[in-house]
Amino acid sequence: MEAKKRSKMAWLWENMKGYRVIYIVGILGTLVYNVMQLTVPYFTQKIIDLFLTGEEATANLVNKRALFFQLIITMIVLTFVRTLIVYLVCMDVEHVSQKVLYRIRVHLFDKIERQDMQFYNTYRTGDLMTRVTGDLDAVRHMIAWVIRSIVEAFALLFATAAYFFYMDWHLAISILAIAPFIMVIIVLFRNKVAPRHKALREKLSHLNTAAQENISGNRVVKAFAREDYEIKKFDTCSVEYSKTNKKTAMTWLNYFPYIEAFANLMPVVLLVVGGLFIINGRITMGEYVAFSSLIWAVQNPMRMLGNIMNEFQRFSAASDKVMEIYYSEPHIVDKENAVDLPERFRGKVEFKNVSFRYEDGNLPVLHNISFVANPGETIAIMGETGCGKTSLIQLIPRFYEPTEGEVLVDDINVNDMKLAQLRKNIGLATQDVLLYSDTIDGNIAYGDSSLTKEEVEKFAKYSAAAKFITKMPEGYDTIVGERGVGLSGGQKQRISLARALAVKPAILILDDTTSAVDMETEKQIQHSLNELDFPCTKIIIAQRVSTTKFADKILIIRDGRITESGTHEELVAKKGYYHSLVQLQTGEEV
Numbered sequence: 001m002e003a004k005k006r007s008k009m010a011w012l013w014e015n016m017k018g019y020r021v022i023y024i025v026g027i028l029g030t031l032v033y034n035v036m037q038l039t040v041p042y043f044t045q046k047i048i049d050l051f052l053t054g055e056e057a058t059a060n061l062v063n064k065r066a067l068f069f070q071l072i073i074t075m076i077v078l079t080f081v082r083t084l085i086v087y088l089v090c091m092d093v094e095h096v097s098q099k100v101l102y103r104i105r106v107h108l109f110d111k112i113e114r115q116d117m118q119f120y121n122t123y124r125t126g127d128l129m130t131r132v133t134g135d136l137d138a139v140r141h142m143i144a145w146v147i148r149s150i151v152e153a154f155a156l157l158f159a160t161a162a163y164f165f166y167m168d169w170h171l172a173i174s175i176l177a178i179a180p181f182i183m184v185i186i187v188l189f190r191n192k193v194a195p196r197h198k199a200l201r202e203k204l205s206h207l208n209t210a211a212q213e214n215i216s217g218n219r220v221v222k223a224f225a226r227e228d229y230e231i232k233k234f235d236t237c238s239v240e241y242s243k244t245n246k247k248t249a250m251t252w253l254n255y256f257p258y259i260e261a262f263a264n265l266m267p268v269v270l271l272v273v274g275g276l277f278i279i280n281g282r283i284t285m286g287e288y289v290a291f292s293s294l295i296w297a298v299q300n301p302m303r304m305l306g307n308i309m310n311e312f313q314r315f316s317a318a319s320d321k322v323m324e325i326y327y328s329e330p331h332i333v334d335k336e337n338a339v340d341l342p343e344r345f346r347g348k349v350e351f352k353n354v355s356f357r358y359e360d361g362n363l364p365v366l367h368n369i370s371f372v373a374n375p376g377e378t379i380a381i382m383g384e385t386g387c388g389k390t391s392l393i394q395l396i397p398r399f400y401e402p403t404e405g406e407v408l409v410d411d412i413n414v415n416d417m418k419l420a421q422l423r424k425n426i427g428l429a430t431q432d433v434l435l436y437s438d439t440i441d442g443n444i445a446y447g448d449s450s451l452t453k454e455e456v457e458k459f460a461k462y463s464a465a466a467k468f469i470t471k472m473p474e475g476y477d478t479i480v481g482e483r484g485v486g487l488s489g490g491q492k493q494r495i496s497l498a499r500a501l502a503v504k505p506a507i508l509i510l511d512d513t514t515s516a517v518d519m520e521t522e523k524q525i526q527h528s529l530n531e532l533d534f535p536c537t538k539i540i541i542a543q544r545v546s547t548t549k550f551a552d553k554i555l556i557i558r559d560g561r562i563t564e565s566g567t568h569e570e571l572v573a574k575k576g577y578y579h580s581l582v583q584l585q586t587g588e589e590v
């Protein structure tokens with residue numbers, strides 16, 4: 001999942017499509033209003049030289065009264081115009097930054113949403129959350145503030161420098177000779193602060209991950225009375241973050257005094273050199289005042305550069321993280337020449353010599369698995385915990401791809417199918433039930449929101465959930481909490497079964513879905529699974545013989561291998577693992 005090598009600025013530019021022109025207008029506006037900073041000193045200089053200090057000052061005041069007022073009024077009008085431009089520029093860049101932020105965020109969420117299982121095994125939720133919130137904000141800040149500030153600093157600096165040269169180049173050089181020293185300090189600062197921003201970004205991600213895991217896992221924390229421990233653990237993350245934050249902020253303080261000292265040297269140079277020049281008559285008093293009133297326009301950009309550099313490094317660290325997701329590609333995608341199968345599948349499932357190993361694991365979890373489930377058949381999969389049952393069924397909707405061999409549905413390799421079409425034909429009730437914080441009705445109709453109330457109730461009946469749902473205060477409109485809080489384990493399993501059935505799948509996969517329901521309820525469910533009003537191949541992982549007994553075929557898996565396969569009677573006759581299971585569970589000699 002490596003980010004493509006593309007420069008950050010090119011990436012930003014690409015995302016500004018549609019807003020580039022108005023952004024450039026904004027940046028030009030920034031140039032203009034900064035150059036306009038010079039108008040006030042320019043007019044002041046004129047007024048001083050003509051009407052206050054010159055030899056003909058008194059005469060001018062009488063003879064050129066109109067010019068005097070003209071100068072003053074122009075000065076005032078320009079100040080107003082400048083303020084207006086500043087206002088418009090701020091609106092403009094803010095607008096663009098929000099639009100770009102929105103665009104990138106939608107793109108990111110889209111990317112995250114379409115990732116495969118491997119991605120979710122790699123990235124932690126808290127870290128992903130940091131990327132779509134804090135990191136993205138740093139990107140927005142870059143557009144709204146950092147770029148504009150860079151232009152502002154340099155526009156002001158260069159315009160002032162040009163004006164200084166225009167007035168007197170000797171004095172200009174004397175003052176500006178200090179600038180390179182400041183630049184060197186800024187570069188040293190950047191080298192120091194860049195890694196700190198990277199570290200800060202990591203600490204923030206740790207902090208968010210700790211918070212997220214604790215909040216969603218709070219029940220476990222409570223059960224083990226580990227609140228104090230978790231609070232301490234979070235506190236450590238928090239302290240780490242705040243320390244790094246402080247260290248990053250303090251970095252500037254180590255460089256700031258030097259910059260300030262150099263910046264403050266400028267007025268001193270002006271006083272000494274400029275004073276001498278006035279005495280020599282090289283420059284006028286008006287020019288001296290213009291120099292003096294503009295010296296801040298050279299000092300301030302220098303001071304600003306530190307802060308700009310800080311924010312730029314924050315952007316740099318954050319955009320690395322955002323771009324990594326932005327350019328990430330899921331490994332499991334539709335092939336270019338994927339077969340188009342818009343019709344409902346017949347529901348044949350076949351494994352041909354399938355072996356599988358997780359990318360992040362070093363040992364294979366499935367070895368040479370072969371079996372066929374014909375349309376409408378029920379296949380039961382049994383085996384001790386960790387033997388590879390869940391891994392096996394995850395290959396059918398192509399959550400993962402086999403390392404060797406083929407998984408076929410309706411005689412077509414699932415790798416050649418369109419993911420959406422394949423998955424639409426599969427109803428899956430996972431082992432780890434996850435419900436959304438929505439109504440029960442909304443949860444059941446999750447895969448098909450066009451489902452009518454009656455149909456939802458029908459599927460709830462199939463999964464033996466109708467009874468307890470109607471007993472709830474708001475019935476089907478009862479909102480279940482996050483991850484299904486407020487329901488028992490067996491109730492959650494039954495809603496998840498109804499949800500899987502509600503898409504009327506051609507292939508129904510149940511991963512230990514009735515493990516938490518009582519025998520009586522299980523019997524009901526089994527009965528209705530046989531009576532479904534649509535054709536459906538069922539692949540059922542279960543631990544109880546009572547569930548698997550009536551399957552067309554039972555597969556026993558051990559350490560990732562099929563060790564026994566056949567019907568109940570065949571396997572009992574074999575006197576192997578299944579036989580001992582039957583004895584164990586029924587307590588009878590068979």
Ligand code: GTP
Binds near residue numbers: 386389
């Ligand atoms: P139960 O659900 O407990 O009955 O087990 P199961 O038969 O469903 O086992 P599953 O297929 O989940 O796991 C088989 C093996 O794969 C185990 O040894 C797991 O440790 C391993 N495994 C499961 N998921 C992952 C994964 O995402 N990455 C890696 N590397 N290994 C995994």
Ligand code: MG
Binds near residue numbers: 390391431
């Ligand atoms: Mg499992």
